[in-house]
Amino acid sequence: xxxxxxxxxxxxxxxxxxxxxxxxxxxxxxxxxxxxxxxxxxxxxxxxxxxxxxxxxxxxxxxxxxxxxxxxxxxxxxxxxxxxxxxxxxxxxxxxxxxxxxxxxxxxxxxxxxxxxxxxxxxxxxxxxxxxx
Amino acid sequence: xxxxxxxxxxxxxxxxxxxxxxxxxxxxxxxxxxxxxxxxxxxxxxxxxxxxxxxxxxxxxxxxxxxxxxxxxxxxxxxxxxxxxxxxxxxxxxxxxxxxxxxxxxxxxxxxxxxxxxxxxxxxxxxxxxxxxxxxxxxxxxxxxxxxxxxxxxxxxxxxxxxxxxxxxxxxxxxxxxxxxxxxxxxxxxxxxxxxxxxxxxxxxxxxxxxxxxxxxxxxxxxxxxxxxxxxxxxxxxxxxxxxxxxxxxxxxxxxxxxxxxxxxxxxxxxxxxxxxxxxxxxxxxxxxxxxxxxxxxxxxxxxxxxxxxxxxxxxxxxxxxxxxxxxxxxxxxxxxxxxxxxxxxxxxxxxxxxxxxxxxxxxxxxxxxxxxxxxxxxxxxxxxxxxxxxxxxxxxxxxxxxxxxxxxxxxxxxxxxxxxxxxxxxxxxxxxxxxxxxxxxxxxxxxxxxxxxxxxxxxxxxxxxxxxxxxxxxxxxxxxxxxxxxxxxxxxxxxxxxxxxxxxxxxxxxxxxxxxxxxxxxxxxxxxxxxxxxxxxxxxxxxxxxxxxxxxxxxxxx
Numbered sequence: 001x002x003x004x005x006x007x008x009x010x011x012x013x014x015x016x017x018x019x020x021x022x023x024x025x026x027x028x029x030x031x032x033x034x035x036x037x038x039x040x041x042x043x044x045x046x047x048x049x050x051x052x053x054x055x056x057x058x059x060x061x062x063x064x065x066x067x068x069x070x071x072x073x074x075x076x077x078x079x080x081x082x083x084x085x086x087x088x089x090x091x092x093x094x095x096x097x098x099x100x101x102x103x104x105x106x107x108x109x110x111x112x113x114x115x116x117x118x119x120x121x122x123x124x125x126x127x128x129x130x131x132x133x
Numbered sequence: 134x135x136x137x138x139x140x141x142x143x144x145x146x147x148x149x150x151x152x153x154x155x156x157x158x159x160x161x162x163x164x165x166x167x168x169x170x171x172x173x174x175x176x177x178x179x180x181x182x183x184x185x186x187x188x189x190x191x192x193x194x195x196x197x198x199x200x201x202x203x204x205x206x207x208x209x210x211x212x213x214x215x216x217x218x219x220x221x222x223x224x225x226x227x228x229x230x231x232x233x234x235x236x237x238x239x240x241x242x243x244x245x246x247x248x249x250x251x252x253x254x255x256x257x258x259x260x261x262x263x264x265x266x267x268x269x270x271x272x273x274x275x276x277x278x279x280x281x282x283x284x285x286x287x288x289x290x291x292x293x294x295x296x297x298x299x300x301x302x303x304x305x306x307x308x309x310x311x312x313x314x315x316x317x318x319x320x321x322x323x324x325x326x327x328x329x330x331x332x333x334x335x336x337x338x339x340x341x342x343x344x345x346x347x348x349x350x351x352x353x354x355x356x357x358x359x360x361x362x363x364x365x366x367x368x369x370x371x372x373x374x375x376x377x378x379x380x381x382x383x384x385x386x387x388x389x390x391x392x393x394x395x396x397x398x399x400x401x402x403x404x405x406x407x408x409x410x411x412x413x414x415x416x417x418x419x420x421x422x423x424x425x426x427x428x429x430x431x432x433x434x435x436x437x438x439x440x441x442x443x444x445x446x447x448x449x450x451x452x453x454x455x456x457x458x459x460x461x462x463x464x465x466x467x468x469x470x471x472x473x474x475x476x477x478x479x480x481x482x483x484x485x486x487x488x489x490x491x492x493x494x495x496x497x498x499x500x501x502x503x504x505x506x507x508x509x510x511x512x513x514x515x516x517x518x519x520x521x522x523x524x525x526x527x528x529x530x531x532x533x534x535x536x537x538x539x540x541x542x543x544x545x546x547x548x549x550x551x552x553x554x555x556x557x558x559x560x561x562x563x564x565x566x567x568x569x570x571x572x573x574x575x576x577x578x579x580x581x582x583x584x585x586x587x588x589x590x591x592x593x594x595x596x597x598x599x600x601x602x603x604x605x606x607x608x609x610x611x612x613x614x615x616x617x618x619x620x621x622x623x624x625x626x627x628x629x630x631x632x633x634x635x636x637x638x639x640x641x642x643x644x645x646x647x648x649x650x651x652x653x654x655x656x657x658x659x660x661x662x663x664x665x666x667x668x669x670x671x672x673x674x675x676x677x678x679x680x681x682x683x684x685x686x687x688x689x690x691x692x
Contacts, residue, residue, distance in 0.1 A: 014251035014267050016340015019380045019467070022580055023587050025692055039688050040340050041255075043263065065251055066506070066617065070266025096506050096614050114471040114504045115600045117591040 005132040007058040010047040015065035027118030044074040061091040170428040172385040180540035197533035202437040204534035205492040206457040211530035217495035223248030223273035227283035230273040246296040248272030254341040256676025259625040269621035281309040295326035301343040303330040308666040327368040338380040348683035359659035378421035381583020389556030397566040413455020422484040423465040431545035433491025462488035463497040473599035477501040636669040652682040
């Protein structure tokens with residue numbers, strides 16, 4: 001039996017809108033995934049360090065303040081520097097569609113926009129890790 | 134409210150009608166097995182006088198402008214003056230926001246509402262490491278009085294009323310507002326406006342806290358004490374259910390936890406020997422308006438009745454003005470969809486209708502594109518026009534509380550009050566809101582509602598047009614997107630550097646030391662903050678001085 005999938009749900013930036021992050025974390029838990037939630041106001045470095053300490057397979061980033069184009073590249077850069085490029089990263093929040101291709105380019109596998117059912121997040125992870133969820 | 138013999142007759146007739154209806158339904162079944170409000174109240178097929186037989190007109194409903202204010206806090210309501218149309222706005226630099234304010238005022242907006250960026254709200258300067266990417270994003274960036282002078286440039290502060298959404302740094306921003314007014318030669322006694330200054334809901338839902346709850350409550354109470362004597366026209370606290378609702382609370386929870394927060398603030402103020410009659414006049418509230426029109430109206434009516442009873446009977450306020458619940462309403466941001474964004478215009482219109490039928494004192498209507506980004510100027514205009522059409526074309530503002538006496542609305546108002554009371558009693562049992570928050574109770578209740586709501590629309594049990602019904606696949610309606618000038622951060626940091634060179638840094642050091650010293654005592658901090666602000670100390674410097682004394686709050690993570 002392979003290890004259960006471990007996901008870090010993280011809130012970079014300063015916004016306090018954690019409804020989405022908590023709902024996704026809850027839904028992933030219900031789907032049998034191990035979830036760690038960081039809480040609010042995490043710096044890119046804190047997020048990457050937590051991901052390493054907690055030995056997660058996936059990071060889910062949630063942001064609604066509009067600072068994603070500054071903070072996401074920083075997180076991706078740090079992940080590379082720390083040789084943890086194997087961690088899969090996805091994101092959600094208020095993210096304009098035009099930004100999504102740029103975020104995909106820097107290595108963010110998927111961006112979920114408002115109105116996404118949580119099932120979609122679960123099946124996305126099932127697809128990526130078929131024998132772990 | 135009704136003649137008992139007539140009611141008995143009616144009950145028999147109703148039984149008869151029920152029987153006939155059951156046979157009718159054998160051929161024509163209803164759309165759903167259960168009808169419920171979003172707060173879970175079962176909705177009956179029809180309401181009659183029997184459903185409100187316990188209500189006494191005088192005691193429970195009364196006249197507009199009279200206790201218990203179910204029908205509104207003014208005798209003439211909107212026949213006298215329409216509600217204040219107040220669109221929350223602010224982005225980028227003080228210069229840009231100042232231009233948007235002047236534009237909105239020209240378009241007939243009647244009050245200003247300031248959105249600050251997150252660093253300003255959390256007490257960081259624009260050059261702080263945590264401010265990266267956030268400067269000017271969700272609101273205007275204010276580092277010092279210099280920015281505030283620009284923000285209100287050419288806007289006469291004795292002529293407008295200004296609402297500022299600011300909480301943990303409310304004292305600093307209010308001090309800056311007073312300082313700008315003084316520079317415009319305006320007496321602080323005539324200043325009209327609101328600061329949100331509701332820290333409790335920050336721990337529950339909105340997240341812009343800095344210090345631990347007890348220290349924050351002290352700051353809030355300092356402000357209440359200062360404004361009571363120095364800014365008599367100012368509303369120094371806006372107790373907000375809005376953000377709890379956005380975080381997933383039901384209407385009943387929004388109502389209950391907001392009132393419970395209110396009780397906590399009044400308790401603290403009274404323990405400082407503040408006069409409950411003055412305090413009661415200073416307090417205002419802020420609610421959301423979501424989609425279930427009647428439940429929302431019932432919520433607003435119940436809120437007024439509940440608060441009036443609490444102020445009169447529990448806090449023994451004797452001045453009727455202290456019993457009145459005044460409130461601002463914003464349409465529900467979380468009800469907006471990214472899919473088919475023009476549908477949001479219609480949602481906002483119904484929500485605004487509910488707010489007005491509920492007797493709101495001021496209203497912000499959301500823009501259709503807020504699930505995508507900050508609103509564009511065109512979208513803001515449609516949102517403002519929605520209010521103007523409501524005010525001038527629909528006739529709903531022509532009589533006070535037009536839905537009073539509706540068997541359904543009265544029964545639902547009663548039900549909302551009952552549901553809210555249950556939660557309020559539970560919070561009381563826990564020793565009040567501070568404890569309930571520290572134990573994570575309120576956060577947990579709200580999260581559970583949020584998750585339930587999510588599952589309901591995902592399963593199709595709850596319909597969201599354009600999201601789980603009548604979807605348009607990949608075909609998307611394209612709207613322009615509002616983007617904040619990416620250069621704001623750099624410019625703001627430059628301004629800050631320049632300021633720090635030009636001001637008298639010796640006085641700043643003294644001011645900050647004084648703030649720290651006073652923070653250790655129980656002196657009111659407001660005069661010390663005013664002095665520092667006048668000398669151009671920054672939001673970050675003052676907040677950091679207080680961080681040294683109070684420490685910082687770490688959230689309870691409940692999953």
